[in-house]
Amino acid sequence: MARVIVVTSGKGGVGKTTTSAAIAMGLAKRGHKTAVIDFDVGLRNLDLIMGCERRVVYDFVNVINEEATLNQALIRDKNCNLLYILPASQTRDKDALSQEGVGRVLDELKKDFKYIVCDSPAGIEKGAHLAMYFADDAFVVTNPEVSSVRDSDRMLGILSSKSRRAEQNEEPINEFLLLTRYSPERVKLGEMLSVDDVQDILSLHLLGVIPESKSVLNASNSGTPVILDEKSDAGQAYADIVARYLGEERPHRFIDDKKGFFRNLFGGK
């Protein structure tokens, strides 16, 4: 059975697109045919991170409007032939997406792909709503700071009440926490929330922690998902996450310090 994964957050700029590109590549590298869809209509940048921006002919909106077939719009990745990208339109706005249209495209993709990764736009408006609506699994990308955690919590509420699974009273979406841009030094200084603090607030299954890393910027500049940089800390963190998602046990890495912001603030328990 195909699975639809939404990479979502509520708050902008926390690392959704970076994560979507990395895990889609990771799943494909592990032998699963995977498609990654850019739901950020009007602000597309998944194609940049994937390094396929110069091969875009048709996009997601064209497919929804039946101006192109899926096969015409899907771009095969240059590094992995099991990975395909469905880019967003640069010239339309979010109203070009319809629930019925998105459902149709996902149903068609499900026939051929094992995993369909949906890169959600920021916010809780229409684009983000459509990206999560049909999901089976949700990767909630969160930065270790209060406003990001709060927005993730809000998004979790939406996942559990506004998704198709919720509306049709099916098994709820599997929700996973991805803590990104984590810096143990800054946690130690009390400038960031710790893993424990975040888990205490969200009470969510932690799929992994991705450290703040220069390799992410290098990867996006060269148009290759950071997971392909196997020597980098962020690349390894994403590889762990893909392995855990596929059911393997891997010890958590890149979490140095456990003493946290809240505990400092309230003088410990």
Added chain:
Amino acid sequence: MSQDSKKKSNLINALEFKTSTFSVPVLMLASDDMGLLEQLLAQKIKQAPEFFKNSPLVLDLQEINKQGFIVDIIALVDLIRKAGLILVGVRAGNVLQNKQSLDLGVPVYAAQGRESIVESQRLTKFQVETPPTIESDKPQEIKVTVPTTLITHPIRSGQRIYAAGDIVIMAQVSAGAEIIAEGNIHVYSTLRGRALAGVLGDIDARIFCFDLQAELISIAGNYKVSEDLGASVRNKPVQIYLKDKSLIIKDIVLHH
């Protein structure tokens, strides 16, 4: 297609249930003065008689109940119907108001809110116990039992839950979430959001939680915000109740 089979397929299609969304004017009331309401309603209708003629209408009781006004639903429904409006629902009523509405054939809707999860079926499923002997000159006393609402998943920021009776929550209540109950509130985890018990004025309602970090707590309209909660009551199991109009916060576990 033969005549016969055409007829058959017509028969199959003769009835179908669909859901549709309509927009219907909602009448919000903030007074219990029937004379005044009648007068104001007539004035409004006069401004746009064509619009209001036979218009469907939903009656919203949220404000009235919030302010603790007592209104006679039967008289109110009568007043609306006499004004030429067709009442298609009552919203945010309490248990008694809902029962009266249903008796008059008016459907009942739960209070509205952002992503509110409202136990609407429960509202209509209450049992009414009438005492076996009723003295005719006394006003008839109706005892109403509302089942407890049980929630086993976390209540996230932006979610709002309304319970017509008691509510028991087995998971955390996030900051930015809101729990509103006509009865007691029990949270067997961390309470970070807002909790409003006894919202229709029940001063005996209580709030119980395993870990108090609430943004706001309120019983029958008497509230405290986060800032008012001292370190001595935070981050531990407490119960909250009303005594002489002030909120008392006490450890659940009594130390002797």
